[in-house]
Amino acid sequence: xxxxxxxxxxxxxxxxxxxxxxxxxxxxxxxxxxxxxxxxxxxxxxxxxxxxxxxxxxxxxxxxxxxxxxxxxxxxxxxxxxxxxxxxxxxxxxxxxxxxxxxxxxxxxxxxxxxxxxxxxxxxxxxxxxxxxxxxxxxxxxxxxxxxxxxxxxxxxxxxxxxxxxxxxxxxxxxxxxxxxxxxxxxxxxxxxxxxxxxxxxxxxxxxxxxxxxxxxxxxxxxxxxxxxxxxxxxxxxxxxxxxxxxxxxxxxxxxxxxxxxxxxxxxxxxxxxxxxxxxxxxxxxxxxxxxxxxxxxxxxxxxxxxxxxxxxxxxxxxxxxxxxxxxxxxxxxxxxxxxxxxxxxxxxxxxxxxxxxxxxxxxxxxxxxxxxxxxxxxxxxxxxxxxxxxxxxxxxxxxxxxxxxxxxxxxxxxxxxx
Numbered sequence: 100x101x102x103x104x105x106x107x108x109x110x111x112x113x114x115x116x117x118x119x120x121x122x123x124x125x126x127x128x129x130x131x132x133x134x135x136x137x138x139x140x141x142x143x144x145x146x147x148x149x150x151x152x153x154x155x156x157x158x159x160x161x162x163x164x165x166x167x168x169x170x171x172x173x174x175x176x177x178x179x180x181x182x183x184x185x186x187x188x189x190x191x192x193x194x195x196x197x198x199x200x201x202x203x204x205x206x207x208x209x210x211x212x213x214x215x216x217x218x219x220x221x222x223x224x225x226x227x228x229x230x231x232x233x234x235x236x237x238x239x240x241x242x243x244x245x246x247x248x249x250x251x252x253x254x255x256x257x258x259x260x261x262x263x264x265x266x267x268x269x270x271x272x273x274x275x276x277x278x279x280x281x282x283x284x285x286x287x288x289x290x291x292x293x294x295x296x297x298x299x300x301x302x303x304x305x306x307x308x309x310x311x312x313x314x315x316x317x318x319x320x321x322x323x324x325x326x327x328x329x330x331x332x333x334x335x336x337x338x339x340x341x342x343x344x345x346x347x348x349x350x351x352x353x354x355x356x357x358x359x360x361x362x363x364x365x366x367x368x369x370x371x372x373x374x375x376x377x378x379x380x381x382x383x384x385x386x387x388x389x390x391x392x393x394x395x396x397x398x399x400x401x402x403x404x405x406x407x408x409x410x411x412x413x414x415x416x417x418x419x420x421x422x423x424x425x426x427x428x429x430x431x432x433x434x435x436x437x438x439x440x441x442x443x444x445x446x447x448x449x450x451x452x453x454x455x456x457x458x459x460x461x462x463x464x465x466x467x468x469x470x471x472x473x474x475x476x477x478x479x480x481x482x483x484x485x486x487x488x489x490x491x492x493x494x495x496x497x498x499x500x501x502x503x504x505x506x507x508x509x510x511x512x513x514x515x516x517x518x
Contacts, residue, residue, distance in 0.1 A: 144517060146464050146503040152446040154478050154485055158379065159391075159436045162370030162416075163343065164429055165331035167362045168316075168323040171195070171307065176355035177202035178210050178301040185316050186423055189309045189360070196317075198357050199301035206297060211317075213294045219264055220287040223271030231272060240269040260394075313360040314423065321347040322431050323359055331367040331417075336408040339369060339415055361429075368400060368418040370435065377405060377414040379439050387438040388418065396424045444477050444485030451504050452484065453511070461498060462505040469505065469515040472498040 177199040183189060202210075243266040274281045309315070325342060349356050368388070380386070382402055390396045398420055406415035416437075451461045452474070460473040473495040478485035490497035498504070505511065 144464070144508050145506040147448065147451070147506050149445050149447070149463075149498055149500055149502045149504050151443055151488070151500055152485060153441050153443045154480070155438055156440045157389075157436045157438050158372065158376060159434070160370050160372055161432060161434050162368050163326060164431055164433060165326045165328060165367040165369065166365075166429065167328045168319075168359045169311075169313075169362070170319045170323050170349070170356050171358045171360055172354035173198040173305055173307050173357050174354050175200045175303070175305045178206050178297060179317075179357050180210065180298060181214065181317055181358075183315045185318075186425065186427065187315045188313070189315050190312050191309055193309045194306055195309055195315055196307050196357055197304050198307055198355075199298070199304050201300070201302035202297075206301070210294060210297055213290055213297075215264075217287065217290050217294070219267055220271060220283055220290065223268050223274075224283050224287065240266065243269055307357065309360065311360070311362075313362050314364070315358060315360055316429060317358045318428075319349055319356045319359045320431050321349040326431060328365065328367065331369070334369065334406065334415070334417060336406055336410070336415065339371070339406075339408075340411075364421045364423050366420055366429070368420065368433070368435075370416045370418075370437075371408065371411075371413050372416060374407070374412055374414050377416075380405060380416060386418070389436045389438070390427070390433050391436055392434045393428055393430070394424075394426050396427050398422050398424065442478050442485060444487055445474075445498055445500060447474060447484045447486050447498070447504065448506065449482050449484060451506050458495070462508075462511045463498070463502045464505055464517065465503070467517050469511055469513065469517065470496075471513045472496055472502060474498050 173196075175198040178201070179199070180197040182194050182196055189195065243262065247262055247266060271283050274283055325345060325347065330338065330342065380402055382404055385399050385401050388398050388400045390398070399422070400418040400420045402416060403419050404417045406417060408415060447461060452459055453462065453471075454460075455471060458473055459476070460471050463470050463472050473490060473492075474484070474486040475490045475497065476484045477487050486498060488497075488500065
């Protein structure tokens with residue numbers, strides 16, 4: 100009997116020990132679950148839409164335009180009322196400009212400014228405006244505004260005037276569509292009246308016409324007989340240095356210059372670079388040349404030759420082109436950026452990259468579910484990667500454009516649900 104009581108006491112003690120262990124385990128499980136519940140639902144998760152970016156290696160510098168051009172002159176030297184815009188292809192006998200006998204250079208510049216303002220307002224109030232959707236127009240204006248802000252912040256002045264004009268046209272069109280008392284039409288008439296008053300005070304007029312066909316431009320610089328295609332085709336290291344150092348101004352022989360006429364669309368561009376950089380270029384290949392201060396025009400140009408300038412440890416790059424882009428100004432000296440190589444890929448911030456089982460990738464959010472996507476890095480920047488849209492291993496699921504990359508968060512794993 101005594102032995103039986105001892106056995107019961109041992110069983111009771113074992114039962115309490117067992118219950119105590121169970122309670123401890125249960126508390127640990129609850130604490131663990133509570134911790135992960137906090138981590139699952141207490142985080143502020145940020146995401147980033149994956150998009151394709153192009154990284155470009157380029158060479159910047161200054162070069163000179165060669166072209167066959169004829170300076171146009173008039174017996175009158177006053178205010179000019181142009182009848183054709185820059186780049187217009189004209190035929191023999193076509194009227195180009197009305198040149199008046201009176202008026203200073205300042206008066207001529209004021210008339211040109213009025214012409215630009217009038218063109219903006221006419222574009223803002225033409226018959227097509229009434230068919231524009233107001234919501235779309237407001238979105239376009241907002242886009243133009245932010246483009247201007249970014250250009251100013253980055254110091255990009257090449258396309259600034261064009262972008263400002265687009266923004267003004269949008270604002271004026273919105274005024275025409277939404278305001279009963281829009282001042283656009285009134286302002287347009289006032290500017291036309293101002294121009295008419297200046298014209299009336301400018302004396303006698305001579306209507307100048309094209310003596311041959313070609314492309315008309317309103318400006319001339321005095322180098323039209325120097326930087327010719329003949330000089331371009333016979334260029335040497337010495338002749339280029341002589342041309343660049345020559346100083347010329349427009350003479351008054353034969354009358355006052357009011358513009359120029361280019362014979363055709365062919366022109367050349369020559370740029371001097373260090374001979375150490377010349378290995379990046381190969382004769383006969385096409386290169387994308389961005390004219391950075393000329394509305395940012397990007398033109399494909401053929402490198403026809405490389406001329407060694409051994410005395411200056413440099414090389415002349417000689418390009419040809421037959422493109423005449425809209426609003427392109429053929430100023431003699433131009434700043435350019437030449438694209439050497441480019442690489443495109445999905446932009447991925449480095450802070451979003453994780454390593455799982457020895458492989459790099461990112462976590463993305465699809466709906467409320469976390470997924471892991473592998474990445475194949477093709478370019479490394481200071482704080483980002485460019486990754487290929489196609490992976491190296493078909494058994495992996497790789498990051499794709501428009502995936503929502505998770506930028507922060509802890510305890511991320513495949514299949515985690517975020518609420």
